[in-house]
Amino acid sequence: MKILDGVVCSWLEQHMPASILQIPVGPMANFSYLVVCSVTNKAVLIDVGWDAKKLYDEIVRRGLSFEAVLLTHTHFDHVKALPELLKRSYVPVWVHASEQKGVPGKPDLKLIDDGSIIPLGNLKIRCHHTPGHSPGGVCFEVEKHLITGDTLFVDACGRVDLPGSDQQAMQASLRKLAAFPDDTIIYPGHDYGPTPTSTIGDQKRTNYYLREAMGLMSR
Numbered sequence: 001m002k003i004l005d006g007v008v009c010s011w012l013e014q015h016m017p018a019s020i021l022q023i024p025v026g027p028m029a030n031f032s033y034l035v036v037c038s039v040t041n042k043a044v045l046i047d048v049g050w051d052a053k054k055l056y057d058e059i060v061r062r063g064l065s066f067e068a069v070l071l072t073h074t075h076f077d078h079v080k081a082l083p084e085l086l087k088r089s090y091v092p093v094w095v096h097a098s099e100q101k102g103v104p105g106k107p108d109l110k111l112i113d114d115g116s117i118i119p120l121g122n123l124k125i126r127c128h129h130t131p132g133h134s135p136g137g138v139c140f141e142v143e144k145h146l147i148t149g150d151t152l153f154v155d156a157c158g159r160v161d162l163p164g165s166d167q168q169a170m171q172a173s174l175r176k177l178a179a180f181p182d183d184t185i186i187y188p189g190h191d192y193g194p195t196p197t198s199t200i201g202d203q204k205r206t207n208y209y210l211r212e213a214m215g216l217m218s219r
Contacts, residue, residue, distance in 0.1 A: 017122045018143050022187055022196060023058065026050025028077050029191040033147050035140075036064060037121030044120055045085070046070045046140060046147050047189060049077040052084035059089075067120060068110075071095045072149025072189060073134040074102030075162075082107065094118055096129060096136030112138065130177065132170025133158030139177065146200075147187045152177055154186070154193025157209040174213035178204060 021034040026049055033046040034055070043064040045055055059066050068091050071079060082093065083105035093107040100109055112118070114129035118140075126141040130151040137158075140147045150158035151173055160167040177186075182201030203210050 018145065020142070020145055020147075020187065021058070023055065024191060025054065025081075026077065030077055031187065031189060031191060031196070033187060034058060034064075035120065035123075035125065035142055035147075036062075037123045040121030041065055042067050042121040044068045044070055044118075044125070047072055047078040047149065048081045048085050049079060050081050052081035052088065055081070056085060056088045066091055068118070069093045069107075070118065070125070070140055071099070071103070072139065072147065072151075073137045074099040075134060075150070078149070078189065079104055094127075096127075096138050099134065099136030128176065130173035132160060132166055132173045133162070135164045135166075137173070141180075144181070144183060145185045145187065146177070146180060148177065149189040152186055152203065152207075152210065153188040153190060154195055154198045155203070155207050156192055157207075158189075171213040174210050178210055178214050 017037055017039045019036040019038050023032045025032050030049050032048055032055055034043055036043040041064055043059060044067050048055060048069055066089050086107055092110045093103060094110045094112050095103055097111040097113060112127045116127040118125040123142055128139045130137045130139050133150045137149060137151050139149060139151055157174060160170050180200045184200045186198050
């Protein structure tokens with residue numbers, strides 16, 4: 001992990017087709033993500049709550065082909081910058097069907113559900129519906145990497161006291177994520193933990209909420 005021009009970069013090995021850039025944005029410790037197929041140079045942005053210019057300039061600086069925006073959910077701190085970004089490049093926006101009304105502006109919406117596949121060059125991004133924090137919360141899986149939005153943070157999870165939140169649904173979603181291989185790297189929607197990323201295996205040991213959902217707190 002290294003920091004370049006304020007961007008926390010987590011590049012996979014060169015022989016792997018996926019690259020993930022973790023980009024801090026806004027005043028609420030949000031992360032946006034730039035996922036790149038390193039073979040075709042095609043890229044998508046995941047969550048664009050803040051700093052549209054910063055995000056778009058990163059795409060231009062790297063000479064990438066900007067293909068789409070993917071949304072883990074539609075709370076304002078994850079979508080606020082979307083209209084400004086789409087003025088710079090009008091690309092499709094992928095969102096869970098139950099949250100399409102929360103997308104600002106008039107984007108070209110593409111609806112997703114659990115198990116949907118979004119192609120990106122040589123990559124396939126798989127969608128996992130993980131309600132709880134919001135009804136249409138989604139995590140995005142690319143290779144052994146999982147962008148978890150506000151479902152799973154490092155050593156925490158998303159709030160369940162907001163309109164549309166559901167504590168039981170959150171616990172079911174956390175159990176769903178716990179079933180991923182231990183070496184799966186998680187990329188959360190906010191920098192709320194001791195590290196910007198973690199693994200499912202580490203979170204099974206250190207994340208109270210994940211352990212509680214798995215029924216491990218008495219052990």
